Amino acid sequence: MIAVDTGGADEGVATVVEGARRAGTAVTLFGPAAEMALPPGEVVDAPLVIAGDEEPVHAVRAKPEASIVQAARAVGDGRAEALVSAGATGAALAASLFHVKRLRGVHRPAIAVLLPVPGHPTLLLDAGANVEVRPEHLVQFALMGAAFMRAVHGTARPRIGLLSVGEEAKKGTPYVVEAHARLAALAGELAGHEFIGNVEGHEVTAGTVDVVATDGFTGNVALKLMEGTARTVTAAVRDAVRASALASLGGLLVRGRLAGLRRELDPNATGGAVLLGLRRPVVIAHGGSSAEGIANAVRLARRAVDGRVVERTAEALASAGVLRSAGTASVAP
């Protein structure tokens, strides 16, 4: 059963409920029961929402009855198999850290986003959970991303790239250079992925890499820049088409194709961001998710459970020997 937090969705509770219904799998809904007509599963009444402008760690501590906190606790307790949130990313991350908890040996969970590269979905992580990272974090991000792509997307041998400013191993910040060396040293021992070295910005959308590992600052900027650029370019194309060919059959056909392309580039299509490195799958739906976007997020959580992504992540990290040992434990955020 998937715990679905309905709190804070831009399109309202009813859209989340409708999306959860469409997903076609067992759910429990956490949110304002009064706003849910004919819910597709059990409802835990939780009218209190943590908003995007609240300081997440403080809010999660101060509001144990908030919908995201109750939903995360249900997952942590084993009452639910996975968590889907339609609310604020920061609150979902904080609630998951406190209640779902990190997988043993993971330094830091990461936010992974499947980029809608046409014909070749590409996983980018970290997309913003950790604005500063150390080399061991980047190494874990890379391996967690590869495990996700194997378990959930059936990519047999994911190609891992490390985002940097040049292809050569020595290019980038000292942390990136060190992470490159560690990933290169692992490569021979592992059959589960291929480390293709550094990738530059233009390679992220080229369809030549399956997992792009980076720090949460660069990853967040990159993700939003990609969305903004795609929007700017498609808007310019739409204007060009309108100006030149509105009345013609050709223009209409072209506009139909553009609509298809916009759907393919739509973040709703990929089901949202995934938190990797926790004891259960957590999916954070896009803020402005449609009902179909929510349904895709719930389906993604279901696939993550069925594909045993958590277990396979733990195995991948253990077999690569990159688990955090007790002696070098870092403090959880």
Next chain:
Amino acid sequence: MIAVDTGGADEGVATVVEGARRAGTAVTLFGPAAEMALPPGEVVDAPLVIAGDEEPVHAVRAKPEASIVQAARAVGDGRAEALVSAGATGAALAASLFHVKRLRGVHRPAIAVLLPVPGHPTLLLDAGANVEVRPEHLVQFALMGAAFMRAVHGTARPRIGLLSVGEEAKKGTPYVVEAHARLAALAGELAGHEFIGNVEGHEVTAGTVDVVATDGFTGNVALKLMEGTARTVTAAVRDAVRASALASLGGLLVRGRLAGLRRELDPNATGGAVLLGLRRPVVIAHGGSSAEGIANAVRLARRAVDGRVVERTAEALASAGVLRSAGTASVAP
């Protein structure tokens, strides 16, 4: 007179010579004289080229006769007013640091690139000169970028944004948060620009900011990601148009408009990257520049000289009180 280094251009020496001719301003060409038929200005024979795969600092020191080194020396000596290079960015940067030299009080020169945002050219810096920065570097980048936009693009009061992962002043790495505080503290004293705070990735292409300041790692990734995304999206659109409307008049009209859009998004149109923070203007043309791209780079260098960009940068940094003092001098790279 503009010193033009013809070495290392992807399209060959003849293309650079043709571009320099088209620019319609006085030039001296540094490169292999034997390959230059009817040069549009004086030629300094310099057949030796520093290639993109050489370690720049070492190569610039070891090859004083290389075309980029001779051209930079001519600018440093006052024989030329500005430098345009069609060769490797790293070599141009290193040669400029050694021979054109930093403006007094500048911590680190930055690579500034005018992004082809349709209808609203937006300056991004640093695009790769400094993979790690301190807050005082970011502050100088922001003010140098604003001075450039005033002097060269006639932007009366450039809006400066600091690239980060959220709009709130506390979002980002500690260095970004500190730079934000310093820029915000300056804002009231200065009439020459407006600090609009943090900007996120999607705002870079939205046309709502004139100068985007960031570190060279993030800036380089962002620039290449924007190019890659624009290429991926326009290719997808082209395929969609071909598949649906190739034979129709509408399709032809649309394709004509798309060609116009591609020209607008073409990096050649903006004349290349500019090194800010040196004693003379330095423009690095796009690696694959056409003759028109080279001409635009030379024209940009001419405008930078005529617009007194160096003098105005020095004034802006001095009046803001952010010049590096002798006591806190950092070592030049």
